[in-house]
Amino acid sequence: MPHAAATPQLLRRVNARSVLGVIRGTEVATGTELMARTGLTRASVIAVCEDLLRRGWIRELDARDEDQPGSPRKGRPARRFELNSRAGFVLGLDIGAATTTAAVADLRGTVLGRSSESFRAADIPAEERIDVVDRACRRALAAAGTSPASVLAVGAGIAAPVDRDGKVLVSQPFWSLFDVGLRSALKELHGWTVLLENDANLAALGERWRGSGAGVDDLVVLLAGERLGAGVMESGRLLHGRGGAAGEMGYLDLVQGVGSSDGIATLARQWSAAGGGPATGGEASARRVFEDAAAGDPAALAILDRLSERMARVIASVASFINPEQVVIGGAVAESAGALLPGITALLPRFTATPPRVTVSPLGDAIVTVGAIRHALDYVEANALELELGR
Amino acid sequence: MPHAAATPQLLRRVNARSVLGVIRGTEVATGTELMARTGLTRASVIAVCEDLLRRGWIRELDARDEDQPGSPRKGRPARRFELNSRAGFVLGLDIGAATTTAAVADLRGTVLGRSSESFRAADIPAEERIDVVDRACRRALAAAGTSPASVLAVGAGIAAPVDRDGKVLVSQPFWSLFDVGLRSALKELHGWTVLLENDANLAALGERWRGSGAGVDDLVVLLAGERLGAGVMESGRLLHGRGGAAGEMGYLDLVQGVGSSDGIATLARQWSAAGGGPATGGEASARRVFEDAAAGDPAALAILDRLSERMARVIASVASFINPEQVVIGGAVAESAGALLPGITALLPRFTATPPRVTVSPLGDAIVTVGAIRHALDYVEANALELELGR
DNA sequence: GTAATTTAGATACAAGCTAAATATATTGCC
DNA sequence: GGCAATATATTTAGCTTGTATCTAAATTAC
Numbered sequence: 001m002p003h004a005a006a007t008p009q010l011l012r013r014v015n016a017r018s019v020l021g022v023i024r025g026t027e028v029a030t031g032t033e034l035m036a037r038t039g040l041t042r043a044s045v046i047a048v049c050e051d052l053l054r055r056g057w058i059r060e061l062d063a064r065d066e067d068q069p070g071s072p073r074k075g076r077p078a079r080r081f082e083l084n085s086r087a088g089f090v091l092g093l094d095i096g097a098a099t100t101t102a103a104v105a106d107l108r109g110t111v112l113g114r115s116s117e118s119f120r121a122a123d124i125p126a127e128e129r130i131d132v133v134d135r136a137c138r139r140a141l142a143a144a145g146t147s148p149a150s151v152l153a154v155g156a157g158i159a160a161p162v163d164r165d166g167k168v169l170v171s172q173p174f175w176s177l178f179d180v181g182l183r184s185a186l187k188e189l190h191g192w193t194v195l196l197e198n199d200a201n202l203a204a205l206g207e208r209w210r211g212s213g214a215g216v217d218d219l220v221v222l223l224a225g226e227r228l229g230a231g232v233m234e235s236g237r238l239l240h241g242r243g244g245a246a247g248e249m250g251y252l253d254l255v256q257g258v259g260s261s262d263g264i265a266t267l268a269r270q271w272s273a274a275g276g277g278p279a280t281g282g283e284a285s286a287r288r289v290f291e292d293a294a295a296g297d298p299a300a301l302a303i304l305d306r307l308s309e310r311m312a313r314v315i316a317s318v319a320s321f322i323n324p325e326q327v328v329i330g331g332a333v334a335e336s337a338g339a340l341l342p343g344i345t346a347l348l349p350r351f352t353a354t355p356p357r358v359t360v361s362p363l364g365d366a367i368v369t370v371g372a373i374r375h376a377l378d379y380v381e382a383n384a385l386e387l388e389l390g391r
Numbered sequence: 392m393p394h395a396a397a398t399p400q401l402l403r404r405v406n407a408r409s410v411l412g413v414i415r416g417t418e419v420a421t422g423t424e425l426m427a428r429t430g431l432t433r434a435s436v437i438a439v440c441e442d443l444l445r446r447g448w449i450r451e452l453d454a455r456d457e458d459q460p461g462s463p464r465k466g467r468p469a470r471r472f473e474l475n476s477r478a479g480f481v482l483g484l485d486i487g488a489a490t491t492t493a494a495v496a497d498l499r500g501t502v503l504g505r506s507s508e509s510f511r512a513a514d515i516p517a518e519e520r521i522d523v524v525d526r527a528c529r530r531a532l533a534a535a536g537t538s539p540a541s542v543l544a545v546g547a548g549i550a551a552p553v554d555r556d557g558k559v560l561v562s563q564p565f566w567s568l569f570d571v572g573l574r575s576a577l578k579e580l581h582g583w584t585v586l587l588e589n590d591a592n593l594a595a596l597g598e599r600w601r602g603s604g605a606g607v608d609d610l611v612v613l614l615a616g617e618r619l620g621a622g623v624m625e626s627g628r629l630l631h632g633r634g635g636a637a638g639e640m641g642y643l644d645l646v647q648g649v650g651s652s653d654g655i656a657t658l659a660r661q662w663s664a665a666g667g668g669p670a671t672g673g674e675a676s677a678r679r680v681f682e683d684a685a686a687g688d689p690a691a692l693a694i695l696d697r698l699s700e701r702m703a704r705v706i707a708s709v710a711s712f713i714n715p716e717q718v719v720i721g722g723a724v725a726e727s728a729g730a731l732l733p734g735i736t737a738l739l740p741r742f743t744a745t746p747p748r749v750t751v752s753p754l755g756d757a758i759v760t761v762g763a764i765r766h767a768l769d770y771v772e773a774n775a776l777e778l779e780l781g782r
Numbered sequence: 783g784t785a786a787t788t789t790a791g792a793t794a795c796a797a798g799c800t801a802a803a804t805a806t807a808t809t810g811c812c
Numbered sequence: 813g814g815c816a817a818t819a820t821a822t823t824t825a826g827c828t829t830g831t832a833t834c835t836a837a838a839t840t841a842c
Contacts, residue, residue, distance in 0.1 A: 005430035006405040008797040008830055014397040015799090032820070039396035041800055042821075075819025076807040161714075164626065218633040230712075234630050234637070235555065241625065241714025242609040245745045251711035255645050313645060320642035321621075321712065323552075323632025351645060354636045399799060399828040406829090423789070432831055433790075466788025467838040783842100790837070797830080805822065812815085 012048070013385055015040055019048045020384060023058055023083050024108075030078035049081055056389040059084045083107060087389050088152040089144065090380060091137055091192070092372030094199065095158050095178060097122070097226070102136040103369040104144035109209075109377055113144030114369075126177050130185045137186075148190040152387055153379045155372035156182070157199035159227055163244035166196040195375055199223060199368045200247055201238050203361075204231030205378075206371030207328045212359040220324045220356070222314070223367070225332035231371075232322060255317055290336050308343035315344065315358060316351030323354050330361030403439070404776055406431055410439045411775060414449055414474050415499075421469035440472055447780040450475045474498060478780050480537050481771060482528055482583070483763030484547040485590065486569060488513070488617070493527040494760040495535035500600075500768055504535030505760075517568050521576045528577075539581040543778055544770045546763035547573070548590035550618055554635035557587040586766055590614060590759045591638055592629050594752075595622030596769075597762030598719045603750040611715045611747070613705070614758070616723035622762075623713060646708055681727050699734035706735065706749060707742030714745050721752030 015038065022037045023029050029037075034045045052058045061080040085108040094101040097119075104113040117136040119129060141148060160175035162168055168179040178196060186192045200223040207213040207221045217236040223229050230247040232239040239246040292300035315327050329337045338360045348355035363370055380387065406429065413428045414420050420428075425436045443449045452471040476499040485492040488510075495504040508527040510520060532539060551566035553559055559570040569587060577583045591614040598604040598612045608627040614620050621638040623630040630637040683691035706718050720728045729751045739746035754761055771778065 005409075005435070005830085006402045008399070008402065008799090008828090010402065010405075011397045011399065011798055011829095014401075018396075030820085043801090043823090044396070044799060046821080047798085074809050074817080076821070078820060234625070234632060235628075237626075237628075239625050239630075239713070241745075242716040242747075243714055243745060245714035246625070246712065248711055248714070248745070250744050251708040251742075255642075255708075317642040317645055318712070320639055321637065321709070322630070323634055323636035323639070325633040351642075353641050354632075354634060354639070356633075396799085399797090399830085402798095402829055421789085434792090434832090435830060437790080438829085465786080465840050467790070467836095469789060786839105786841080788837100788839080790835100792833100792835075794833085795831085798828090800827080801825090803822105803824080806820080807818100808820095809818080810816090812813105 012051070015044060016048045016051060016385055019045060020052060020057060020083075021381075023052075023081055024381070028061060028080045028082045030080055032078060034081075049079075053081075055385075056087050057084055057384060058082065085110070088380070088387075089141075089146050089150050090373055090376035091140065091151055091154040092369040092374075092376060093133065093137070093154065093156040094202075094368035094372065095133060095156055097159065097174075100133045100136045101365075101369055102133075102140040103366070103373060104140045104146065105373045105377070107377070107380070109373060111370075111373070112146070113140045113142070115139035115143060126181055129177065130182055133182060134186070134189065148192075151190065151192055152389075153376040154186065154192045154194045155202065155375035155379075156194055156196050157202040157368045157372050158196065159199050159229070161244035161248060162196050162198045162201075162240075163242070164240045166194075167244070168196065169243055169245075193379070195379055197238075197372070197375055198229065198231070198244060198247070200229035200231035201240075202231070202371030202375055203330050203367045204233050204238065204328075204371065205374045206363055206367050206369075207231075207330060207361055208233060209374045210370055211328060211330070211361050211363045211367070213326050213328050216324075216326045218322075218324045219326050219328065220318055220322060221328045221330055221361070221367075222318075223331040224329065224334075224337075228314075230318060232318075232324075234322065234324075249314070251317075255313060287336070290339060293339070304340060305343065308340045309347055311337075311340060312344045312347035313351055316348055316355070319348070319354055319356045320352040324356050326357040326359065328359050328361050330363065330367045334361045334364065334367075403442070406435060407439045407442060407776055410436060411443060411448060411474075412772075414443075414472055415772070419452060419471045419473045421471055423469060425472075440470075444472075446776075447478050448475055448775060449473065476501070479543040479771070479778075480532075480535065480541050481764055481767035482531065482542055482545040483760040483765075483767060484524065484528070484545065485593075485759035485763065486524060486547055486549050488550065488565075491524045491527045492756075492760055493524075493531040494757070494764060495531045495537065496764045496768070498768070498771070500764060502761075502764070503537070504531045504533070506530035506534060517572055520568065521573055524573060525577070525580065539583070542581065542583055543780075544767040545577060545583045545585045546593065546766035546770075547585055547587050548593040548759045548763050549587065550590050550620070552635035552639060553587050553589045553592075553631075554633070555631045557585075558635070559587065560634055560636075584770070586770055588629075588763070588766055589620065589622070589635060589638070591620035591622035592631075593622070593762030593766055594721050594758045595624050595629065595719075595762065596765040597754055597758050597760075598622075598721060598752055599624060600765045601761055602719060602721075602752050602754045602758070604717050604719050607715075607717045609713075609715045610717050610719065611709055611713060612719045612721050612752070612758075613709075614722040615720065615725075615728075619705075621709060623709075623715075625713065625715075640705070642708075646704060678727070681730060684730070695731060696734065699731045700738055702728075702731060703735045703738035704742055707739055707746070710739070710745055710747045711743040715747045717748040717750065719750050719752050721754065721758045725752045725755065725758075 018038050019034055022034055031042055031045050035042055058081050085106045090105055092103045099116055099118045101116045103111050105111050115136045117132045119132055158175050158178050160168055160172045168176045170176050183194045186194050203223045204221040208219055213219040219233045221231040228249050232247050289300050289303055293304050345358055361367055409429045410425055413425055422433055422436050426433055449472050476497045480495055480497055483494045490507055490509045492507045494502050496502050506527045508523045510523055549566050549569050551563045559567045561567050574585045577585050594614045595612040599610055604610045610624045612622040619640050623638050680691050680694055684695050736749055752758055
């Protein structure tokens with residue numbers, strides 16, 4: 001069966017989506033502007049707008065509070081429409097092994113509330129874990145001043161492969177809880193639609209939306225923290241692969257001069273191996289390496305040189321096979337990675353024929369929640385006319 | 392500007408495309424069958440079919456020559472429609488460094504004619520090179536019994552990166568000729584639309600269409616010959632990357648135990664290093680390795696073991712980052728690679744957590760032309776209603 | 783030869799769009 | 813203050829395409 005038969009109603013749906021898209025992309029829009037941007041006639045534009053007004057997606061501004069110096073203001077005043085950005089809200093979740101962060105955003109993507117909740121221990125039962133996630137959501141919604149009933153979609157990121165349908169492989173003992181379990185729990189509690197995704201994939205969405213990869217269609221985001229994962233966008237679409245494991249970097253074991261998973265832990269290990277300081281591991285010692293290097297300490301500089309080369313090899317291996325326009329380094333190492341950028345950029349041409357631009361994420365800790373919000377908004381925007389509003 | 396305004400004519404286009412798609416997928420179709428498959432009413436189906444008949448895309452069969460034992464044959468006889476597979480033709484080109492092969496196919500993809508032409512030397516001028524390609528096309532068309540005017544689209548594969556718009560990087564001194572030069576020459580000579588693609592990408596299209604990857608949405612085809620390249624399909628779409636270099640395997644230089652480009656040349660080199668035979672290089676000696684191995688020669692067996700491991704590493708590196716359902720080995724090594732499959736399959740889990748199914752291409756030398764035909768047909772099918780027929 | 787069955791064709795109507803004519807509200811000028 | 817110019821809004825007629833329903837036609841089965 002191909003797609004259902006195309007009836008005249010399809011036209012309205014297509015055109016309404018198109019008009020709503022333009023309104024979403026501008027502050028306020030008049031009928032004439034919408035005609036120009038959509039190619040529709042005035043009659044159709046007005047009909048669509050009446051429709052969208054009735055459904056609650058847009059609002060009409062009063063005629064009187066116009067004071068923009070935009071145009072010569074001659075002729076009959078135009079009706080002015082704007083997105084009703086408070087018509088509904090979305091939740092973006094970053095579900096980590098130890099902590100869950102929830103962020104609430106309106107339909108323009110403006111973040112209105114945040115909340116983080118930690119798990120009591122690593123081995124708590126499933127119900128408690130879901131409770132903690134739910135609490136983070138409620139608190140973020142309270143901070144945003146809205147209610148669970150106003151949530152149109154929930155984007156959620158976890159540190160495991162998730163396939164195109166939002167399914168987690170059953171072979172993932174820990175994370176598979178968040179597939180059926182979390183989804184049905186939040187559906188039952190609040191009626192929410194949960195869109196599960198891999199955290200690195202969400203990082204890529206976030207980076208392309210509000211990070212340093214804005215508007216780049218062929219983008220790779222390396223999310224480096226406890227784990228090292230890549231979110232790959234090709235032609236503006238996320239890559240998943242058969243089971244959602246696209247972007248997993250297990251192959252790095254095979255790459256010369258890289259070794260296994262990279263990140264802070266490795267950095268700390270190297271630091272301690274260099275004998276230059278207390279091998280306490282963790283973030284603190286990593287920070288000291290950068291401080292010492294900035295102060296000119298040769299041992300610290302050598303560590304950073306080696307680290308630059310390893311990151312260059314990682315990036316090159318991805319770049320030569322995927323050929324992205326840009327690679328963004330995000331996650332826990334992002335803050336410190338800035339110092340390594342010149343070295344990495346200089347080394348890249350040695351390892352790949354298609355060196356990409358390399359940048360560091362400006363989104364910090366929020367990289368996954370921002371992407372989760374974008375993911376939820378994508379869903380809402382694609383299904384706007386099928387969603388019921390106004391609860 | 393979003394997509395143009397949706398007018399009522401769009402409905403007809405959508406529904407006509409849908410009807411044509413069903414007819415393309417069946418031998419003959421009655422109105423009632425089309426209603427069931429498209430969800431349209433009889434009136435609409437008939438209107439669309441009259442349209443398609445007038446434009447020449449389908450034919451109506453005579454009422455009298457019906458003798459299928461398909462149905463109980465009661466009631467008023469149905470009008471029967473079939474694809475007019477001779478309404479136009481497509482060309483598939485495999486442009487190699489030494490030889491160009493052209494294949495002609497009808498709208499069902501049945502190959503009707505082939506022709507290969509070799510370049511006189513490696514450094515002949517551009518005009519002569521284009522002449523040779525043109526000659527291969529004309530001879531293939533003559534063999535198929537049709538004329539250049541009936542060609543609706545030309546798919547062409549070259550062994551270099553080609554981006555999404557069919558552009559070749561200027562940094563490719565040899566191949567960039569085939570971008571603007573060949574395209575405009577064939578446009579001028581015959582009015583043809585040339586769709587340039589990377590050869591490995593076309594191999595992937597071909598393998599998914601008529602090879603061992605039929606219907607697999609997440610598919611990687613390794614095209615191994617003079618060069619080693621990969622065609623990557625994710626979710627049924629080809630990956631290109633920013634400059635079309637996605638699937639290039641230069642990163643293998645970084646992979647332990649693989650070395651640089653793989654293939655027959657390497658195999659021959661290894662054979663000669665093993666001291667088991669005349670180091671003449673080339674295909675002949677490669678074939679002897681397999682013969683000797685089949686006969687139980689330990690030196691030859693050792694070479695094949697080592698080769699299996701190297702191919703397993705190559706496949707694993709791709710599989711762990713792209714997570715395809717299946718990897719197909721095609722190109723010059725395909726014939727002999729069958730003997731290596733058990734070894735490769737057994738080794739894969741050692742190198743990747745997501746081992747794909749591995750198969751060998753059944754398409755042989757035709758892998759690129761078959762893919763080029765598929766590529767051209769994709770274009771024709773997507774643009775059927777905008778193309779003029781009947782020249 | 784008549785009934786049952788299946789498909790074809792015709793008619794009525796609804797949704798949606800365009801195009802063109804008409805109406806309305808504002809600015810600017812005399 | 814009144815009037816022209818201007819920009820927008822609204823109305824009306826007509827076209828395309830769809831669905832739904834009814835009637836006609838052609839064939840098989842008994």
